[in-house]
Amino acid sequence: MSHKANQRLKTKLEKGSTRAKVVIQTKIYPSEELTVVANIKGKTQPDERLVFSAHIQEPGANDNATGVGVQLEMATLAAKLFQEKKIDLGRTMTFLWGDEIISTRRYILEDKKRATGIKWGISLDMVGENTALTGGSFLIEKMPDPSAIWTRGNDKHSEWGGEVLSLAEMKPHYLNDFIIDNFKKQGTYSNWEVNTNPFEGGSDHTPFLDADIPGLLLWHFTDQFYHTDNDRLDKVSKATLKNVGTAALASALTLLSADKSTALAVLKNIEIAATNRLAIEFELSKAAMAKNSNFKEQIKILSAWEDWYHKTMETVRDLHTGSDEILNTAIEAAQQNLKSLVQKQKGKLRQ
Ligand SMILES: [Zn+2]
Structure with a gap:
């Protein structure tokens, strides 16, 4: 659709229902679906x-x-650094270019043995916006966490929108906070706005999640020119591209060479994130109760976050091969701290 037609339609829709006559010319033909x-x-x-x-x-x-x-820039740079022996990867870094969702799904489903080795999936979709022109900020769409059930406080869905998930659909994993932390660091370093949104779906992260592989999306929304003929190069920012590429590649390098010390560092990061999250949710629950919200409902929300982070702490084990006493002790201690924190919060809410 042309940007003009898009604007005209939006203006009309703001005033109520409207009718549009659409003439479509289309061609259907056999073709190959190729993936690089x-x-x-x-x-x-x-x-x-x-x-x-x-x-x-x-x-x-x-x-x-x-x-x-x-x-492509990330792949080229990583290959160069690898050839110059400036980076060393313990695990494999893979890049896919193909049809949205279809290619990624085939990559996962067509080789069972390969699929069992995929530890993380990251989708890059609309990652270069000049937000002064396009509108919405850079976003990290998180794997399903309780903010996709109870979307409140600073959490909000993009204009793309999302369904309310159930507890059974949660995907507790350190990947969310690990990526958020790295991108926020890049944001602080280069004065770049980084936000998150609860899970919505619709891009290349969903085939990973469907296969129970940790996956998330790097994107922007909304972009007023998206899916119109004005989504042109003048709406793209070099600085944004650099920020996304740098933070994504740096995150990958850490994960691909992760070992026990990485697992311990990620666990620390998760503990901080859990404490911050519970502090926010506690205040929101207190405010909700002051407005006569159901006590049981608030307890349910806090318990969901506790459970999500309890399980997330467990997942850092996959950064280290084999069992390790120091790591076991650290995870148990973190889980214990989380438990007593939430117990105290629940006690305070009851008063
Ligand atoms: Zn897209």
Whole structure:
């Protein structure tokens, strides 16, 4: 649709229902579905991998030449650093360029053995916006956490919108806070706004999650030019591309060479994130109760976050091969601290 037609339609819809006459010219023909796969093979655990995915089939500059381009830059730079022996990867770094969702899903489903080694999946989709022109900020769409059930406080859905999830659909994992932390650091460093949104779906992170592989989305929303003929190169920011590429590649390098010390560091980060999150949720619950909200409902919310972070702390084990006493003790201590924190909060709410 042209940007003009888009604006006209929006203006009309703001005034109520409207009718549109749409003339569509289309062509259906047999074609091949192709995917480009690039790997930098890991040295010690080559079967374990992180997969980046950028879809090629949408024709806009931001959606999704930016994802395709940033990913190409990341792959080229990583290959160069690898050849110059400046980086060493324990696990394999994989890049996919293909049809949105379809290519990623095939990569996961068509080789069961390969799929068991995919530890993380990250989708790059609309990652280069010049937000002064396009509107919405950079977003990290989180794996399902309780903010996708109880969306409150600073959590909010993008204009894309999301369904209310159930507790059974939660995906507790350190990947959320690990990526958020890295991107926030890049944001502080370069004065770049980084926000998050509860799970919504609809891009290359969903096939990973469907296969029970930790996955999230790097994107922007909303972009007033998205899916219109004005999604052109002049809406793309070099600085944004650099920020996304740098933080994504740095995160990948850490994960792909992670060991016990990484697991302990990530656990620390999770503990901080859990404490901050529970402090926020406690205040929101207190405020809700002051407005006569059900006590049981508030307890349910706090318990959901406790459970999510309890399980998330458990997941850091996958950064280290084998069992380890120090790591076990640290995880148990973190879980214990979390438990007593939430117990105290519940006690205070009861008063
Ligand atoms: Zn897209």
